[in-house]
Amino acid sequence: MAKKNPAKKPRTINQQFASLERLVRTGFRQTNRRFAQVDKRFDLVGLEFRALRKEMNEKFAVVEDRIDRLATHVDGFMKLHETLDIELTVMKQQMSRIEERLKRVEAAQAS
DSSP states (O other): OOOOOOOOOOOHHHHHHHHHHHHHHHHHHHHHHHEEEEEEEHHHHHHHHHHHHHHHHHHHHHHHHHHHHHHHHHHHHHHHHHHHOOOOOOOHHHHHHHHHHHHHHHHHOOO
């Protein structure tokens, strides 16, 4: 004798809501896992950006140091140029005074 399939009882509204709740919770868990993966990726990207920022700041510091040293050398050169210009002016004035004295000595000898 073959067994008869008992007719399925219709699900109650509570059973339907429970089934729907399980389905929604499963969907939320899957979504949370996906967001967790996205968070990990953003964390890695954030680490890369922080490392890049640190490297850029270090290189900017090196460039600023080089610019400071160059500015110091240029300032030194300008000071040297100014000093040489002053010394040249002084020497020209001394030469003029010597020439004037020489003219007076020559004039005194000639007379």
